[in-house]
Amino acid sequence: MATVTAPAPRIALPGLLRHRAVHKLLLLAVAAAILVPLANARWASGSWPSALTVDLTEPLTRTSDWIIDNRDTHPLFLYFFGHVSNAVVLSVRAVYLVLLAVGWAGVTAFAGLVAWRVAGVKLALGTAAAFLACGLLGMWIPTMQTLALMVVAVLASVVVGALLGLAAGLSDRMDRILRPILDTMQVMPAYAYLLPMVLVFGNGVPAAVLATLVYAAPPMARLTSLGLRGADKEVLEAVESLGSTARQRLLTARIPLARKELLLGLNQTIMMALSMAVIASVIGAGGLGDRVYQALGSVDVGAALAAGIPIVLLAVVLDRVTGAAGDGTEGSGRAGWAYALLAAVAVAVAGRLLGRLDWPDAWTLDIAEPVNRAVGWMTDHLYSGVPVVGGTAEWAGHFTTWVLDPVRDGLQGLPWWSVLLIVAALAWLIGTWQTALTAVLAMAAIGVLGVWQPSLDTLSQVLAAVAVTLVLGFAIGIAAARSDRVERMLRPVLDVFQTMPQFVYLIPVVALFGVGRAPAVAAAVVYALPAVVRITAQGLRQVDQASLESARSLGATSGQQIRQVQLPLARPALLLAVNQGVVLVLAVVIIGGLVGGGALGYDVVFGLAQGDLATGLVAGAAIVCLGLMLDRVTQPTERRTKKGA
C-alpha cells in the first residue's frame, strides 16, 4: 500500500529530470562526435597530450629567486609587505603580552564570564573548565600563543570578510564579481594557500596569519552578503517610508536584521581559523599546532594528543558560545556585563598579586604515556594476524590492490578527452551548462599545467575515500536520525573528530595501515565522516512529519519508511552531504602526502619542504582545479537557483 502512495511525488521529479537529462546527453554526444575525432586526430595519446601543456618550471623558479634576492631591497617589500608583516607581528605580540600579563587565572575568569553573559551558566562552566584543562595538560603557553594568533587572524578576517560582504550585499555588480571568487576559495584545501605566503613573507607568524586570513574570510563575506540580501522587504519598505537615508537604513535596519547571519559568519570564521592554526604550523605559526607537528616528528601520539586536545576544546567552546550568541537568548542589561568585567579584572589582579601568572608546573597531568601505551597495544594487536577478519594491514593491502590500483589505472588509462566528456556529462546532469563548463575548464587546466597523471592518481584516492565515507556516513546518519540516544552519544564523538587536528591521527593511521595510499584514504574518511553523518541525520530528521505519519498509518515497516519516504524526501540534504564529503576528503587526501599518499599531496609537501615553488605551486593550482571540478560535479542546481534570495 505504502508503495502506491509514497512514490507519487517522486515520479514527477525524476520524470522531468530524465527528460531534460536525455536532451543534455544528446547534445553532449553530438558535440563529442564532432570534437573528439578532431582532437584525437591531432593529439592521439592516452594521457594528456604534451603539445597542450605549458611548462611553468622556468618562470616560477625565476620568480622565486627574484623574490629571495630582492626581498631586502625592493621597494615593494620595504614599503608594503614589510609593513604588513610588521603590523601582524606587532599585533600578535601585543595580544600575547596582554594574555601573559593577565595570567592564567585572569584569562580563564575572563573567558568564563564572557561565556556566561553571552550563553549562560552551563557554557560558562564549560569554558572555564576547557581553559583549565589546557593548563592541566601543560599546554598553557602554547595555548596562549595560538590564542594570540587566532585573535588577530579572526579579527582581520572578520573585518575583511565583512567589508567584502557589505560590498557584495549592497551592489549587484560586486556580488557577481565576488561570488565565483568566494566559491573557489571555499573549496580550496588549506594546504594550497601556504606556499605563496611563505615565499613572500618567509616562514613565520606573518605568513601563518595571512594564510589564515585568506582561508577564514570567505565565509564571513558570504554570510554578510546573504544576511544583507535576505532582510525582510516589508521592514525595509517601512523604514524607507519613514524618510531615512540609505546609510540610516543600512545601520538601523539591514545590519541589525542580518545579526543572525553575521554571528554565524563569525562562528564559521573562527572554526576555519582554528583548523588552519594547525596546518599553518608547517610554515612556522608556533603555538599548539607546532607542538602537534613536533610530536609527529618523534612519533609521539600521546604528546600530539596533549596538544591536540586544547585545540578541540577551544573549538568546541568557541563554537557553542558564538552559536549561542547567534540564537540571541541571553544578553540582558549592561549591568551584568559591568559586573562580569569587574570580576574578571579582580581575578586577574589577584593572580598578579599572588605572583601566579604562569601556570604552575606542578599542576600538570601527563597523558602522553598512557595514550602511547594504548595506541601501542591497539596497533600491536590489530595490525595483522587477527583471526577470521585479518589484520588492518591486510585490509589496507587488499584495499590498495583491489580498489585503489584499478581505479587509478582505469582513470589514467582513459583517453584524456573521455575524462573531459565524463566530467562534462556529470556536471551538466546535476547542474547547468555553466557549472559543466567550469568543471571541464578546471580539468583541462590540470592537463595544461602538466600534472595530468598525478592529478588522476589523487582523484582515484578521492573517489575511493568518498565512496567509503558515504557508505559509512549514510549508515551512521540513518541510525542517528532514527534514535535520539544514538544521536546524543554520537554528538561529542563527531565534535572531536571534526575539530581534532589531522596531524594527530596520521601516526596511528600509519601504524594500522602501513605507508601508502590506504592510510591517506583512511585519514580522509575519519575527517569527512562527521560532516556527512551530521548532514544526513539532519536531512532525514527534517523530513516532513506528516508524510512520515501517513506512511506509518498505511502500515509501512520502518525499512520501507526509510527507503521510500525519508531518503527520497531528504534528497537535497543527501546531495549536500556528497558535496561536502568530496570537498573535505580532498583536503585530507592532500595531507595524506605526509603518509605516503604520493601524487599531488606529496608534490605540495615537497614544494614546502624544499622551497621549490615550481613543484609546489603547480601542484597547489592543480589541487584547486580538482577541487573546483569535484565541487561543480557534485553541486546540485538548487544551490544556484536560490541565489539572490
Add this chain to the structure above:
Amino acid sequence: MRLRTTAVVGSLLLLTVTGCGAADMTKQASPFANAGAKTVTLSTQSWVGAQANVAVAQYLLEHQLGYRVDTVQIDEVPAWDALGQGRVDAILEDWGHPEEEQRYVQDKKTITRGGDLGVTGHIGWYVPTYFAKQHPDVTNWKNLDKYASQMRTPESGAKGQLMDGSPSYVTNDKALVKNLKLDYQVVFAGSEAAQITQMQQFAKEKKPFLTYWYTPQWLFKKVPMTEVKLPAYKEGCDADPEKVACAYPHTPLQKYLNTDFARSGGEAAAFLKKFKWTTEDQDEVSLMIADQKLSPEEAAKKWVDSHASTWKAWLS
C-alpha cells in the same frame, strides 16, 4: 566614500604603528620572542637528532645563562631562509646545502658559519640486521634484485619497495634505482614519522624491507639495520642529479648563525659557537626523547647532569 575613508584611516594607522620609513625584511623576529626575558630562537628540524641538539642547548641556555628559548620547527631549506631573515637565530645541524650557503653566506652575508657540530652524518640504504644475517649477500647492491620479490608491498606493485622518507631530505634514490637498473620502486613515506612507524611495524613481524636511512639515528638502537653497499662515493660523482650512480658522502654536520646574532648575541652566541659534541652524546639524548618518550627537557636534564665536563667547556 565610507569605504575610502576606512581605507585611508587604516593605512595611516598601519604607517604610524610601524613607523613611516622602510620596513626591514631582514629583521623579522618572532612575536613570541622576548616576552619577559632575553630570548634566543632556535630552529629544530623534524628528526630527533636535531631535536636533541636543540634540547640540550635550550636547557643550558635557560638554566645556566638565564635565557628564554623559543624553538620553531622548520624544514631544512626554509630554515635557511628564516635564518637569513632573523626569524631564527641559529641552525644547529645542517646536512649540507651548497646552493643556500652560496646565496646566504657568500652573497648576502646574512648568515655566518658556526663551526662543526662534532657529529658526522651519513645517508644510505639499509636492510634490517635480522634479514642481513639470514642472507648476508643482500648487503651488496648487485644482489638486491634477487630479493626484490620479498620486498614487495601493495604500494610498490610487482617491484620491490625502496622506502624513502620526508620530502625535505636530500635524496638521489629515484636516479639511483634507474641508473643501477634495479627492480625496485621508490615509495615516498612523505614524512619521517610515517617511515619510522612503518619500519617498526615491519620489524615487529621480522619482515624484510629496504629503506633510505641515515646515521646518527636513534632508531638503530631499536631496529638494528645494516647498510647496503652502493658503488663507492667519489668527489663529484653526484654532481648531475640525473646521472648519480654512487653512494652518499659522509658529511660533517655544521652549525650556522644569523650574522647579526653572531655579532651581538652575547653569551648565547658565544655558547652556540662552542657547542660541540659526539655522535654517542647525541644518540643518548635522541633515544631518551624518541624511545623512552621523555620530554626533550627531561632528556636534556639527564644528559646535562651526567656530562658536566663536556658542557662546562662550552660555557667558558
